[in-house]
């Protein structure tokens with residue numbers, strides 16, 4: 201794809217020094233930097249577009265955004281998934297206005313051009329108005345994304361023709377992702393529907409909060425924790441046995457106590473379910489991962505998806521200008537769960553991390569104010585502090601990625617902004633360094649890997 | 656025409672007596688006043704033990720789409736709560752650390768279009784209403800939530816208790832950062 205703005209001299213490294221541990225606030229507020237993000241990050245990253253369970257049958261579709269580009273995601277008769285722009289090649293009108301549904305075709309409201317679910321132009325209203333040679337139907341379909349891929353139920357798409365494969369993009373992070381996506385036979389699904397809200401904050405504040413900010417939980421969410429937990433505050437964090445792990449800008453922060461997040465969900469039945477399952481999870485994923493699962497933890501997939509393994513909220517931060525994002529939230533459950541457990545999880549998530557949830561209610565206002573104070577020209581030139589735990593990097597036998605000890609840490613956030621910088625400056629995505637060198641080279645199946653089990 | 660994005664409103668109900676209609680209309684206003692005043696203890700006292708308080712998340716879908724987005728309780732919902740679950744949410748406000756409620760949010764609930772009908776049960780009444788809920792906080796945060804409600808209220812010892820409420824918010828994307836409000 202031609203990207204005119206990519207020709208500009210990259211100069212983004214002046215907005216941060218991650219070895220020192222600071223960021224320039226303009227990356228959270230500046231309109232020009234935001235525009236560059238749309239070109240350099242959102243138009244080139246693998247972006248989450250759907251969970252396969254949202255499109256079970258041929259003709260099922262949903263609409264979403266890749267960056268600010270509106271797209272349609274559809275299930276094809278052969279079971280594959282196509283993703284294309286939700287914009288008619290004639291004058292550009294949207295061809296689909298529904299969030300989701302099932303259809304045989306999309307017909308544009310403006311002049312009646314009709315497209316099949318593969319995005320191909322099938323016909324035009326009053327076709328006789330086009331003379332021979334006026335229109336080549338093959339060249340006037342809905343613009344397809346360059347590549348679509350999926351990892352254990354999560355469907356990703358990218359506008360970048362070249363660049364890393366999805367497996368390479370996720371890299372060793374798949375070892376962690378399997379705790380969410382593959383902890384039980386049958387994999388996962390999303391509960392029907394999607395709850396969306398608007399937050400007047402920069403999209404990165406949501407991502408970095410989930411990627412590593414365990415630190416805020418005990419303070420911001422004291423009230424949430426006490427309300428879900430009979431007045432009890434957050435248990436103290438075990439800084440020896442909790443970690444940050446960063447891979448290619450993705451990140452997972454976690455304890456190893458096994459119950460913290462499950463506890464916050466406030467649903468004893470769900471806790472019982474996982475406790476019974478834990479030995480099986482250990483067989484499946486190894487002891488270490490079975491002990492991480494359910495602990496106080498949070499994670500993000502670069503650039504804009506986050507989730508809480510154990511609490512089961514799954515969400516995407518969709519950029520809408522430098523000072524606004526739309527938050528789309530789903531509930532992710534194991535397919536094999538009995539219906540009453542799925543129900544318990546869904547209710548628990550909405551009571552904690554829905555817009556009216558006891559945790560969620562206190563997050564948005566923080567991020568809004570972190571963003572909007574930068575309307576002040578003096579304020580926006582001030583640096584932000586990202587140095588917490590900067591000396592605590594370790595080598596760990598079992599844990600892949602760039603690993604830091606201690607859950608209260610800015611390490612994953614630094615890893616995220618390092619990748620942000622890599623992408624903002626890269627002319628050739630293939631030349632971006634892996635962060636770190638992968639351990640699981642070439643292995644898409646991260647379950648049952650020998651040598652990765654011992655605690 | 657399929658109307659999956661609004662309440663399926665029962666049409667057969669007979670209007671309740673003037674007396675009951677008046678009493679329940681006043682009850683709705685009283686409830687709104689308590690919510691405006693953050694008098695949640697007073698509000699909870701108006702809720703029945705077997706309360707079901709439901710506000711589904713409703714996607715934009717084509718008219719031909721028959722997905723039940725309103726009454727299917729397994730789908731995503733802003734609220735899908737029993738009385739205990741509502742109380743649990745409310746305990747957050749008693750902790751003293753609900754930072755985004757301090758300074759306090761300023762609420763106004765405007766309740767209109769009240770209709771009261773009899774049901775099969777002599778002590779229960781179906782109440783339709785519309786709401787306009789306005790929030791303002793800090794310097795200039797503000798939003799409006801608008802929609803329909805359909806309730807069941809039960810008479811107990813001369814007062815009425817809310818047994819069931821379904822709230823249909825007219826937003827697709829909720830145009831607010833949170834939902835620190837009951838409707």
Ligand code: FES
Pocket residue numbers: 288289290291292293308309310311312313
């Ligand atoms: S804009 Fe779509 S048919 Fe004309």
Ligand SMILES: [Fe+2]
Pocket residue numbers: 409416417420421559563
């Ligand atoms: Fe939070």
